Amino acid sequence: MPTEPDNSTTWLVVPAYNEASVILRVVADLVRRSYRVVVVDDGSTDDTGRKASTAGAAVVTHPINLGQGAALQTGITFALRHGAEFIVTFDADGQHRAVDVAGLVAALKVNKADFALGSRFLGSCIAMPKSRRLLLKAATWLTRVSTGMDITDTHNGLRGMTQRGASAITLRQNRMAHASEFLTQIAGSELRCVEVPVTIEYTRYSLAKGQKLGDSLRVLVDLSAERLHR
Amino acid sequence: MIAQIGLSFMLGCIIAYAWAQYSKAPIIGLLAMLAALAGLYFVWLPSHATWLAELVGIGRGVDLILYVWVIISLLVMLNLHLKLRSQMEMITALTRVLALGNACPGSSPAA
Numbered sequence: 001m002p003t004e005p006d007n008s009t010t011w012l013v014v015p016a017y018n019e020a021s022v023i024l025r026v027v028a029d030l031v032r033r034s035y036r037v038v039v040v041d042d043g044s045t046d047d048t049g050r051k052a053s054t055a056g057a058a059v060v061t062h063p064i065n066l067g068q069g070a071a072l073q074t075g076i077t078f079a080l081r082h083g084a085e086f087i088v089t090f091d092a093d094g095q096h097r098a099v100d101v102a103g104l105v106a107a108l109k110v111n112k113a114d115f116a117l118g119s120r121f122l123g124s125c126i127a128m129p130k131s132r133r134l135l136l137k138a139a140t141w142l143t144r145v146s147t148g149m150d151i152t153d154t155h156n157g158l159r160g161m162t163q164r165g166a167s168a169i170t171l172r173q174n175r176m177a178h179a180s181e182f183l184t185q186i187a188g189s190e191l192r193c194v195e196v197p198v199t200i201e202y203t204r205y206s207l208a209k210g211q212k213l214g215d216s217l218r219v220l221v222d223l224s225a226e227r228l229h230r
Numbered sequence: 231m232i233a234q235i236g237l238s239f240m241l242g243c244i245i246a247y248a249w250a251q252y253s254k255a256p257i258i259g260l261l262a263m264l265a266a267l268a269g270l271y272f273v274w275l276p277s278h279a280t281w282l283a284e285l286v287g288i289g290r291g292v293d294l295i296l297y298v299w300v301i302i303s304l305l306v307m308l309n310l311h312l313k314l315r316s317q318m319e320m321i322t323a324l325t326r327v328l329a330l331g332n333a334c335p336g337s338s339p340a341a
Contacts, residue, residue, distance in 0.1 A: 037336070038336070057336045058333060060329045061329055061333075066325060172319060
């Protein structure tokens with residue numbers, strides 16, 4: 001009889017803002033697989049925090065909305081303080097699959113890597129709009145040029161890291177520019193990083209909450225501003 | 231003469247401001263200082279401003295000074311934006327401390 005893998009030292013960090021309609025299902029699916037889950041309720045005005053707690057997650061609540069980058073950093077700090085060996089960031093809107101978490105953690109162990117980045121372009125995308133694909137391809141090209149990293153997917157929220165990897169990351173970009181900042185810091189850390197095929201499923205809900213073209217311009221402004229200030 | 235003294239005073243304030251900002255935002259501080267020094271030079275030597283303006287195709291020296299002012303204003307606005315970002319970082323740090331201090335442990339398997 002196969003033994004259940006020990007997932008108790010793997011923490012899932014789930015940043016959430018007004019996700020009351022989906023958070024229960026997302027967290028329950030992760031808890032069922034014996035992962036430890038921390039939901040960072042980023043100043044939601046709905047029932048997100050209570051529902052996440054009901055589903056079995058630890059909940060850290062920002063009293064005000066700061067953005068996904070800030071929520072991720074809070075969750076990573078929380079997980080590290082609770083002795084996480086592996087940390088996986090996971091979106092709250094239901095577009096990630098819990099089954100992919102095991103692949104990310106396995107890739108960290110097998111490759112002795114400190115970062116495992118999910119790639120929808122190595123794996124698969126379900127119902128991805130063409131405009132989103134173009135936008136992501138452009139972002140990937142820009143990141144490859146600016147960081148020198150040979151990666152295929154830059155703005156994928158499904159990422160795994162070891163304790164050492166997570167300790168090397170300090171996100172200062174509160175909003176969506178954190179994805180580029182994350183990769184820049186990985187490149188600067190000189191720690192080993194691998195890509196892992198994952199599946200992203202786009203739904204009407206996740207598309208409505210996802211990034212738009214205007215957000216991309218804001219990301220560029222945020223990244224440029226950071227370079228001008230100490 | 232009165233206009234020259236007034237403008238010089240304002241440009242002097244900009245130089246002091248740029249100097250104060252240099253340690254936090256070196257590029258902004260340096261650019262604002264250079265623009266203000268250029269402005270100061272042209273205020274006291276308007277014939278040079280006219281000569282340079284004609285050279286670069288602006289037309290009149292007064293217009294050149296106006297453009298310098300616009301550049302300084304934009305740099306000051308950019309610096310204010312960066313200050314707001316800096317304050318946001320402090321708010322974020324404070325919020326994080328509060329949030330982690332009041333975390334709800336949860337009931338997932340090993341929690």
